[in-house]
Amino acid sequence: MTRYQPEHFPEHAGSLLIEGVRTEQGQIDIAISAEGTIEAAGPGAGSDFRSGAEYRIDGTGCIALPGLVNCHTHAAMSLLRGYADDMPLQAWLGEKIWPLEARLTGSDVYWGTRLACLEMIRTGTTAFQDMYFFMEEAARAAGDAGVRAVLAYGFIDLFNDEKREQEIRATRRFVSHVRDLKNPLITAAVGPHAVYTVSPEGLRWLAEYSGEEEIGIHVHLSETEQEVADAVKAWGKRPPEILDKSGILTPRTVAAHCCWLDRGECTLLAGRGVSVAYNPASNMKLAVNRAMPYPWLREAGVNISLGSDGCSSNNNLDLFEEMKIGALLQKFAWNSPTLLPAGEMLAIATSGGARALGLGTGTITPGAPADLILVDRHAVCNTPLHSISSNMVYSCSGAAVLTTICNGRVLMLDRYIPGEEEVLAGASAAAADLVRRAGSA
Amino acid sequence: MTRYQPEHFPEHAGSLLIEGVRTEQGQIDIAISAEGTIEAAGPGAGSDFRSGAEYRIDGTGCIALPGLVNCHTHAAMSLLRGYADDMPLQAWLGEKIWPLEARLTGSDVYWGTRLACLEMIRTGTTAFQDMYFFMEEAARAAGDAGVRAVLAYGFIDLFNDEKREQEIRATRRFVSHVRDLKNPLITAAVGPHAVYTVSPEGLRWLAEYSGEEEIGIHVHLSETEQEVADAVKAWGKRPPEILDKSGILTPRTVAAHCCWLDRGECTLLAGRGVSVAYNPASNMKLAVNRAMPYPWLREAGVNISLGSDGCSSNNNLDLFEEMKIGALLQKFAWNSPTLLPAGEMLAIATSGGARALGLGTGTITPGAPADLILVDRHAVCNTPLHSISSNMVYSCSGAAVLTTICNGRVLMLDRYIPGEEEVLAGASAAAADLVRRAGSA
The missing domain is CATH 2.30.40.10 (Urease, subunit C, domain 1)
Incomplete structure (x- = not known):
């Protein structure tokens, strides 16, 4: 048309x-x-x-x-929108997502992030927090798009010393790259992926480094029951305690998901000044079996923000839709039609997000x-x-x-939006080529 | 713009x-x-x-x-979009919805239904099933909009003989009105509201009359736990059995909600050839505390369709959004990321709906x-x-x-859409006037 x-x-x-x-x-x-x-x-x-x-x-x-603020996404995964859905988690990751991600290039991340930024601009999101890889390309994409971005290289050392040193170098390199950009809209954060993918040593280094650099920390926390059970089995501690012992829980920290927090952990997060990013569509789609405990978090006084998660588990970045799903999910999960009313949800998606990312009040x-x-x-x-x-x-x-x-x-x-057609064409071509490369491997 | x-x-x-x-x-x-x-x-x-x-x-x-098919809505309630939300059910109905509905006129229903049809056309719905009052005006609105509609006068006798006779007359009058329209896109159904608002005598009359006229039956069924508990208390029977004893469960019947069906009741509905209308957004927003048992209904072979419910409990008529919420809710409620995959959901919203309303295959x-x-x-x-x-x-x-x-x-x-501005203006004026009348009462 x-x-x-x-x-x-x-x-x-x-x-x-x-x-x-x-x-x-x-x-x-x-x-x-x-x-x-x-x-x-x-x-x-x-x-x-x-x-x-x-x-x-x-x-x-x-x-x-x-402007709405998306506090947890993996922007470049927009290239994987609709590539694989409705599968058991391990098969979905092992057979579909990881093989494709293994073939991702910096150029793919550029086009995937441009596509994500286009979708965010089109649906009213002016700032986002990202965690992925080839993050220099994500920064270039966000810069070209003109949106505000807090970008973290996803740090995954898999409890391996050598890999940890690589990840430390990659994190330092990216933070320094962002500083050199001198773009006031783009800031770096550190991105400890989760307690099941990052060693205690890695977590401690990230906590210290982010303190020295005065930058944010973006982490997945207590998304699934298995994550909690595995942590208890391996370390005798639940995920929030592991993060806390490593110094990861700070007022600069945004913890994504938090579905399986218990009441005491909500109080812990409040005490540490951590912000939580609520990702209702992803949590429902991946069937994590528990909604983020909004009443406990609110009671404890935790700052709550909203996230879309990546496009492969949502499958879009429309925070208006996310607000609705988020408000509905709390009512359903807690059997209360009065829980998380519209005004609170709108504040979470605006001022809650701005506070989480250190972007001011999120008000006009x-x-x-x-x-x-x-x-x-x-x-x-x-x-x-x-x-x-x-x-x-x-x-x-x-x-x-x-x-x-x-x-x-x-x-x-x-x-x-000026240049929209070029972004759609570039992202379409990148996605098609990525699937072709994965198929021919 | x-x-x-x-x-x-x-x-x-x-x-x-x-x-x-x-x-x-x-x-x-x-x-x-x-x-x-x-x-x-x-x-x-x-x-x-x-x-x-x-x-x-x-x-x-x-x-x-x-075209998507909306098998359960109260179209004219679009005028109440955003008028009252996030309230306990009884206060919401008693303090907000019913006082406003008591002041509704035929003209309001015309404009509310026109607005609903506009929204449906804009979001890809080509046929809907409605239950409300002033249904002659709803028929006029659907006719002017050009969409396909199955319309039922909401029959509520509150177990009162005199009221039942009035409702019977109203039902006959509306069915005869629709026949006289001779618009092939518009058909009538009967609309027994629910087991807690219609007497067994009323249900039996509606079942017989709809059989004679060969028209559909549109009924609310087992939406809330209280509906089931109250039925057992008052009649010693659960709602599906009450409907079945009255002859309401037929292949021409669409039962909306069905959240609280047990497994045997899913088999009963399958045996009777009843179609179910799934209303996930409304069920979540009103916190009915249970998702429609999709796995049991599918296993039993029940035809499943999709509905938006009215705009005061959703608050829109976008079946694309409803498909997503519906697919997500089943995964979340049953803790299964593979349940209700995209292809099945799309079939429910198209061919499932067409079958439910007797509109053919719902395929191209x-x-x-x-x-x-x-x-x-x-x-x-x-x-x-x-x-x-x-x-x-x-x-x-x-x-x-x-x-x-x-x-x-x-x-x-x-x-x-030709004439869109006139519909938006007419509906806005009707909604403002309705609220003014309710406020000054």
């Missing part, structure tokens, strides 16, 4: 004024500096900025939200980074509009997002 | 040729008669029809699927009604395209549907 292309797409950085947009607090204007910071946000706030703004967007048909307020999205208030999913938060969480998909702005740069305007 | 409008929208009925569209079986052409029947479907099938076809659609950028085959949709194969959710069924169920939302065809009539082309 012919795609609609706006006449005046703001191709370059410049001050921006969004006028008359709807929020939970009523109709406001949002003024954004050329440096990408929100300068003013409120009713009539535009009057001081109207003459000076380089670009203007009519927001009267839109609802403004802070003066001084905050201008990471925000405009949602079509005349879409069917917003008709009628009795409640913004309810419609955002329960009714809309990411397809209702019209405009996505990250650090003040317009990445999508009225659903038009 | 400016909406894209195709230059040549087929406004009138006419023969139609779709060329080069992708299906699970490869690339095909689909020829459709002016009367709305598929005449040919296969590779190169278009060559015989090219010169004669009144309209032609280039399908090369699309995936063709049978010669002789079948031309109810079909074209999905954007270049959308992000279809990049890459390793598996059509996986992408349809797990990755795409209804926003990937470009074109919707019902009975050979094009209802949406390249996402353009």
Whole structure:
């Protein structure tokens, strides 16, 4: 089909004024500096900025939200979307995912991450936290796409000394690479994969190194019952205690999944200031048999964020859909229709994520980074509009997002994204070639 | 935003040729008669029809699927989308839903049903089964929208003789009204609400009447644990037995929800030829504490279809989203990542639904009604395209549907639907006025 292309797409950085947009607090204007910071946000706030703004967007048909934050994904796995599903975990990994991943190249990771960023921009996500490999290529992709990214090289030493030294070198190299980029939107984290793939020595090194570098820690935690049982069997300790003894649990840490935490472990995470990333679609699809214990985490005061996990266990990166599935799963799993109401879910996907990644408040307020999205208030999913938060969480998909702005740069305007066709073509070709190489091996 | 409008929208009925569209079986052409029947479907099938076809659609950028079938909804409740959520069931009904419903007018039902039909067309649903009131207005709305509908007046006698006589008259009146419409797309069913709202005498009358009229039966069954417990307490029987003793369980019957069936009841439903409508999002949101027992129903051989339930407990009508939630919920609830794979889920939403409503095979085959949709194969959710069924169920939302065809009539082309703005405006006004009336009461 012919795609609609706006006449005046703001191709370059410049001050921006969004006028008359709807929020939970009523109709406001949002003024954004050329440096990408929100300068003013409120009713009539535009009057001081109207003459000076380089670009203007009519927001009267839109609802403004802070950009959504995806705190746990493996972006380049978008190339594996639909490649293998509905299989037992070990067969799925051993027969399908790992053989393909063994053939991944840096170029594949570039195109897979570009595709993921395209999908995120299109569905209203302005920042993501990634863990994978060939991460220099992931950084290049995120940089080209213009989104905010916290990137970790997935550290897996399999309890082998030599492999650990390799992983340490790879981690140092990537962190130093990101520093050299000097792109304020891209930061590095360390990525201890999990207690069953990283030795205690590896965990300790990562904890110390991340402290020295003052960077985040991105880890899988207590995703499956087997992970917990195996840890107890091998080490006499459950996964959170193993991480804690190694110094991994810090206020800079995001722990993904956390389905099998017990109540005391929720308190431990709260005490350490760890953020949790909730991945409901993946947890359901892979049948981990337990939902993240939201009531215990909330009671303990843990900061909760949202993640999509990789595209091979979801199979998309639409956080609107993830919010709905997440709110529904808690109600179902805990037998409570009042648990995780829409307003809380929306806060988890915005301010919870921003806090987890150290990106500020995740709100549309003066001084905050201008990471925000405009949602079509005349879409069917917003008709009628009795409640913004309810419609955002329960009714809309990411397809209702019209405009996505990250650090003040317009990445999508009225659903038009410059260069989209090239990304789709590059990713399609990479995916086809990857499957061909795997098949002919 | 400016909406894209195709230059040549087929406004009138006419023969139609779709060329080069992708299906699970490869690339095909689909020829459709002016009367709305598929005449040919296969590779190169278009060559015989090219010169004669009144309209032609280039399908090369699309995936063709049978139209999705929504077997359980209360369409006009779209006006209540987001009006009340995250509440305990009784407070939600007693304080919010029922007071609003008490003020509903026929005009509200018309606009609510028009809005629902618009959403269904936009998300690839070509047929639905409804249960509500002011059903003459629902029939008018479905007729104006051009979708296929099986409509039932919701029969609720509350065990009161006088009320039962009123409901019998209302049911007869509506069935006769639908017959008089002589619209082949619109048929009537009877709608016994549930065992806790309809007397055994009412159930028996509905069973007999529907047999005489040869029309369907649309009923809620074993949605909650309380429904089962209350039935046992009041009647010494569980809901399926109550329905069966009244003659309600027939091959023309669609039973919605069925979460709390036991294994023997699945066998009973199979023996009676009943179809079940699975409503996963509603079941999760209202926290019914049990997923429809898919493995038992499948083992027993019951025909399974998909439903959205009403917009106040979902809160949308997007069956793509419903397919994903449905496939995920079974995996999670039964702790099996292989349960309800994508191909089965897609069949449930298409051929399962068509069988349930007596609409033929729900496949794209010669002789079948031309109810079909074209999905954007270049959308992000279809990049890459390793598996059509996986992408349809797990990755795409209804926003990937470009074109919707019902009975050979094009209802949406390249996402353009004639008259959409009027429906959105009419429904918005009706919803606002309804809330105002309820507030001032």
